[in-house]
Structures are given as structure tokens and as C-alpha cells.
Amino acid sequence: MNKFSFDLAATDGRARTGTIHTPRGEIRTPAFMPVGTAATVKAMLPGSVRETGADILLGNTYHLMLRPTAERIAALGGLHKFMNWDRPILTDSGGFQVMSLSDLRKLTEEGVTFKSHIDGSKHTLSPERSMEIQELLGSDIVMCFDECPALPADRDRIGRSMELSMRWAARSRAAFGDRPGYALFGIQQGGLEEDLRGQSAEALREIGFEGYAVGGLAVGEGQEAMFGCLDYAPEQLPADKPRYLMGVGKPDDIVGAVARGIDMMDCVLPSRSGRTGQVFTRHGVLNIKNARHQNDPRPLDEDCTCPACRGYSRAYLHHVFRAQEMISSMLLTWHNLHYYQQLMSGMREAIAAGTFEAWQADFHAARAQRDIDPL
Amino acid sequence: MNKFSFDLAATDGRARTGTIHTPRGEIRTPAFMPVGTAATVKAMLPGSVRETGADILLGNTYHLMLRPTAERIAALGGLHKFMNWDRPILTDSGGFQVMSLSDLRKLTEEGVTFKSHIDGSKHTLSPERSMEIQELLGSDIVMCFDECPALPADRDRIGRSMELSMRWAARSRAAFGDRPGYALFGIQQGGLEEDLRGQSAEALREIGFEGYAVGGLAVGEGQEAMFGCLDYAPEQLPADKPRYLMGVGKPDDIVGAVARGIDMMDCVLPSRSGRTGQVFTRHGVLNIKNARHQNDPRPLDEDCTCPACRGYSRAYLHHVFRAQEMISSMLLTWHNLHYYQQLMSGMREAIAAGTFEAWQADFHAARAQRDIDPL
Numbered sequence A, B: 001m002n003k004f005s006f007d008l009a010a011t012d013g014r015a016r017t018g019t020i021h022t023p024r025g026e027i028r029t030p031a032f033m034p035v036g037t038a039a040t041v042k043a044m045l046p047g048s049v050r051e052t053g054a055d056i057l058l059g060n061t062y063h064l065m066l067r068p069t070a071e072r073i074a075a076l077g078g079l080h081k082f083m084n085w086d087r088p089i090l091t092d093s094g095g096f097q098v099m100s101l102s103d104l105r106k107l108t109e110e111g112v113t114f115k116s117h118i119d120g121s122k123h124t125l126s127p128e129r130s131m132e133i134q135e136l137l138g139s140d141i142v143m144c145f146d147e148c149p150a151l152p153a154d155r156d157r158i159g160r161s162m163e164l165s166m167r168w169a170a171r172s173r174a175a176f177g178d179r180p181g182y183a184l185f186g187i188q189q190g191g192l193e194e195d196l197r198g199q200s201a202e203a204l205r206e207i208g209f210e211g212y213a214v215g216g217l218a219v220g221e222g223q224e225a226m227f228g229c230l231d232y233a234p235e236q237l238p239a240d241k242p243r244y245l246m247g248v249g250k251p252d253d254i255v256g257a258v259a260r261g262i263d264m265m266d267c268v269l270p271s272r273s274g275r276t277g278q279v280f281t282r283h284g285v286l287n288i289k290n291a292r293h294q295n296d297p298r299p300l301d302e303d304c305t306c307p308a309c310r311g312y313s314r315a316y317l318h319h320v321f322r323a324q325e326m327i328s329s330m331l332l333t334w335h336n337l338h339y340y341q342q343l344m345s346g347m348r349e350a351i352a353a354g355t356f357e358a359w360q361a362d363f364h365a366a367r368a369q370r371d372i373d374p375l
Helices: A046-051 A061-066 A070-075 A079-083 A095-101 A127-137 A155-176 A194-207 A223-230 A251-259 A269-276 A307-311 A314-322 A326-353 A356-368 B046-051 B061-066 B070-075 B079-083 B095-101 B127-137 B155-176 B194-207 B223-230 B251-259 B269-276 B307-311 B314-322 B326-353 B356-369
Strands: A005-012 A015-022 A025-029 A031-034 A057-059 A089-091 A103-107 A112-115 A122-125 A141-143 A183-188 A211-214 A243-245 A264-267 A278-281 A284-287 B005-012 B015-022 B025-029 B031-034 B057-059 B089-091 B103-107 B112-115 B122-125 B141-143 B183-188 B211-214 B243-245 B264-267 B278-281 B284-287
Touching: A005 A326, A015 A326, A025 A031, A025 A326, A031 A057, A031 A326, A061 A070, A061 A095, A061 A122, A061 A127, A070 A127, A079 A089, A079 B314, A089 A127, A095 A112, A122 A127, A127 A141, A127 A155, A155 A183, A155 A194, A183 A194, A223 A251, A251 A264, A251 A326, A251 A356, A269 A278, A269 A326, A278 A326, A307 A326, A314 A326, A314 B079, A326 A356, A326 B326, B005 B326, B015 B326, B025 B031, B025 B326, B031 B057, B031 B326, B061 B070, B061 B095, B061 B122, B061 B127, B070 B127, B079 B089, B089 B127, B095 B112, B122 B127, B127 B141, B127 B155, B155 B183, B155 B194, B183 B194, B223 B251, B251 B264, B251 B326, B251 B356, B269 B278, B269 B326, B278 B326, B307 B326, B314 B326, B326 B356
Parallel strands: A031 A264, A057 A089, A089 A141, A141 A183, A183 A211, A211 A243, A243 A264, B031 B264, B057 B089, B089 B141, B141 B183, B183 B211, B211 B243, B243 B264
Antiparallel strands: A005 A015, A015 A025, A103 A112, A112 A122, A278 A284, B005 B015, B015 B025, B103 B112, B112 B122, B278 B284
């Protein structure tokens, strides 16, 4: 199998499970993609990320183009070799982070000029340059260059932005060219407006992509509004291609998105939370810096098989967090990524078995119990 | 084998190789002990420390008594269980770090009172309290509580300090009591004065210990003065017990100490250097933050089998160091600890084979080549 394809194996309600085939390996869906911003999933070795069950990582075009630069990574053999991860990588287009991180942006029909948040140097991103960078990186799944307005925004602004993104999607497709084994994903925009989402989906279908993302969500609209949009947006996109919800999310966001027909997600939350002491378990969220854990000999989760839970007490994890030791970030990030991947594999099994509704009820019931009582 | 013992297997000149047997496992000598100050070898998981070849870790009484406290660690099952390291642990007595880190110290015949550098709380250390803390931690090799004057110091000050340390050594021995399977090591003092070192060794022999440390070196006297002292100090100590040189050192310090009859060493250098970008290879020292590595596809050392050298280019390691990513500390610490343990195993083999002089010539010749040329 040397080309990019998607097999849908089973559906349960609107939820789907299947496999994305790529020359670098299979991606089991629904899939959660850990974020490796600067060519590393923070506080993790790539082999450990794989051990958590990840089939694919996400890399950030914006960060990598600034440092160490896409040209340097290409000269060193591409991002996979550079960061020692031989499985699939998806890269974003850089557009979202230009808007959230850089200084002195100027947006035109052509693209965006901006100054680096690292050293103030001036750069340009356009559909053509974004495609070039993502090819230099060697990304397996390339994202169209788009514009993503923050919500709330008025309908007129959202409509004009969506139309610009659709013109950029066509330019991205043209610039990407014919690259067997690699995929280009279109990104649906249109905010929370069902008709604009529909127009965007139609425009993307006409261009034709190997996969489709629901963009412009998880930008401050809240879970209820996001789920409202996901009640129609995924089904506006082709059923025979992967559907990717960008930048989502918390565990219950992810479960709700999968229930609404999403196949792929990414989020910094499990890794970032690992560095701030926030821990995800089937009983919800706990914060390891809380004094209640100081003398607690129990693991984060008795049933978890990650190295943090197999080898260490809450008391130890509390101690190393307080002492600002790196092992705190290393173990908590590992645990959180493991938890997220367990969540995905549980959903995949339940969807395949046709028991996803019962699985969701169990998921919510376990969270409602909240963390175990202090000793 | 359920008791503490030392088998000397071979000597080559003054250099020795052998095995320390403990209920928690064997320690191959000459041994290098990575430092796990606050119940973690910084930036490493314990399993990874073991993979580098370490048979034993060092823990710091001063840090652990302040946070999370020895009593808390004891209640949680001891330091081994707390930090997930089931092999031998040596703890220092706390005396050295009280002098170097704490505030408002007051030294009397009884012991030392001081304020914590973390929160200003007041604490006392004495021979009896140090023994109690090290027992609470569950340390396999306990160090006598001593006083270590900074060098240079005048002979009179060094003599009085040594005599105090010898009285404290007797009190440490009495407080330690009879604990089969655990060892108490005496610490020779006396600065750079051969006769004072001899008197100290005599006093320690009379008390009787399971091992003997050469203390009071690597405190600013320089390598030449240290080697001068090591030309006589180890041989003043019993030949049938392990000899431990505290807080040493750079690779060439370690080789010179082994050549002078030292069996055990510890130092923060490989782990601390890993966090500051300083890398040890058989060709000496390199600094990964140097721009010459920015485009270099080669590993730190072509012949090294550590994960940093097997999976990553100098260019990658340069990038993640510059980007302040944790993986930089993780990989460089692993490499440095691996290098140190390879150094020890090379010396053990050479001493056993009676080829240590040739081994030393090779060691110095490889370092004289310095790092590989830039591309």
C-alpha cells in the first residue's frame, strides 16, 4: 500500500471508526494527534509518544519555519528524520498561529506578512509558500492555508473570511500539485452559520481533497456552540474522506466530537497540562500541586498502565512538581497522552462493536464520580 | 547474599576493580554514582538511568530532609520506593550542603543549626540526626556526618576541623548501630596535609567502617593538588574496603582518581552539563549551543550507542537546546551519563585485563584529538 486512502470500517450513529493508510503507516480513527510544535512533543521522547498509542503527530508550520527553518529541516532529510519519528506527521498551514502569535500582521488577498515572535524578523505566508514549507518538512498530511477569524464575529466578517479561505484553498490545491502518498486537506470555515458552512463545504468538494477539516471552532465559542455546529458541519463534508476537527480538545469535547462524526483531532491540552500539574483520569481532572496529594501513596489512577501510574505515588508526583523537577512534566505528560490514547482506543472498539452509546454513558458516569477521596 | 561486602577482583598498579555486594544488588567498581538530589536524577527516568549502566545512585540528605522530609519518605515506604529505584542508594550526610546552600549556619560541638534555603525554616543536623534521617530514607550506604572546610584553609583550621569530624565519626558509628545489609562509611579529612590525612585515617580505622571516603577534595584546590593528595590518601585507608572520592568529577579527574586507588565517585557534572548544553565525548567537551552544530547532520559521537547519538543529529540537538525544549536536557543528560558509565566499564575491563596504563594512554590521546571538525 503506497498511497493515501481511508477505509471506513464501521459506523455507530454518526460516530465512525476506520483506518487511514499512508506510506508511513496506518492511522486508526478516531485518532488523537499529540502536538509536536517545535519538532518535539514537549517533555517526551518520540518512542514514548508512540508507546502511548499515537499513530500520528502534528507539527506547527509557523514555529518550524521560524526556527530552525523549513529549508534547514529539508537539508537534514525532512522533519521525520530530524525529530526521529518515522510514522505519519500532519502539519498545519501556519495561518492560525500567525494570527495568534506573531506581531504586526498584514493580511491581503495574496497572503499574510508578519514579524516573528522570536526575533522580530519579517516573513510572508501565502497558500503557495505554506505548501512549499509543508513539502520541505515532508509532511504526510498537508493543510490548506486559510484564515480563521476569532469568535464571536459578525456574519459579514465570517462570510468574507470564509470566501477568502476558499480562494486560498483553490490556490493551495494548485500549489500542492500531484504528490502520490501525500494528502492535502481542505478546511471548512463559516463560523457558527450553517449556510456559510454549507457553502464552504460545497466549495471544498468542488476543488477536491484527500480529507476535510472543520476549522474555526474551539476559538472561544464554548462547548455547547461547538457541538451545535458539529451537529451539521461534519455531515456537510464527504463521508468517504477523513474529517478532522482542529485544536480540540478536552476529553468530553473529543467524545462529543466523535459522536458527531469526527475522525481526527489534535490539541496541546494533554501535554501542556502535564507541565502545569493538571492530570486527566477517567474520573475527571485533578491538580497534582494540591496539598491533598502530599502524603497519598496511591497512583493517579489504580487502573492506568502508564509509567507514572505503575511506578509512582501521588505523593511523589506532588513532590517533584513542587520541586520543579523535569520528571514531573515527563511523567504527567506521559500519563495524559496515555489517557487520551486510551480514550480513543475505547471509542474505536465501542464504535466497531456498536456499543458507543453505552460507552458514552459509562464515560460520563465515571467522570461524575470525580477524583477519589483523600485518605 | 544478604550482607554488605566488598570483593576486590584485580589490581593494576594502584587501580582496583571489584564488586560491592548489597542486598539490593551489586555495585561494580570503579563505580560512578549519578546524583539524584531531590529524589530524581534531573531530566531522567530511573529506568533510563539504569540503562546507562548505573548500579547505584546518590541522594542528598540536606535536600530530602527539607522537602519532602525524611519522615514523609519513610511513611511512604522509603526512598527506593518513593523514587522508583530498587537498586542501591548512597546518601550523603547533609553536612556539605548545609555549608554550601543554607543560610545562617551555627556550628557547635553538638552539630549545625541552619535555615532552609527553600523557606527559611530552622533545622538542626548532628551525627545522630543525620544517621536517623539516612535510616528513615532507607539508604544502603550511609555517610558519617562531618565538617568539610573549603580550601585553601590554614593547617590549624584544617586540623581542628578534622578532629571534630573524627569525634563526629565516632558518634555516627554509635548512632548507626547494628544494621545488617546496610553500610556506614567513614570520611577522611585533613585537607592537603599528608600527616593530618594519616591521623584521620588512623582514627577512622580504629572506629571501623564498611567503607571509607576521601572527603574534603574537589572544593577548589585544582586537579594537580587533588592528585597530589590522592597519591597518598587512598593508601592510608584499609585496602579491603571500598574507597570513595566524594564529588568528583570531570572525566580526567575520574580516570586519575581510579589510577590512584579510588573505587567510587559521584558528581552532578554529567547531569548538570546536560542541562547547560555541555556534552562529554571521548574527544573531550563540546557545547551544543555553538552555531557550528546548526547544520551538522552527524551525531554527537559516531561510536556512541546512547539514544541521543542513535536517533538525533547535532543540528537537532542544537535546535532543541536553542528552543529551550525539555528533550534537550533529556537527551544530553542521557548521553553524558552514558558516556560516564562507558568510561567506568572501560576502566573496569582494562584493570581486570592488566592493561590500564595503555587504556589511559588511549583515553588521553582521544581527548587530545578534540571534537570533530565542522563540515
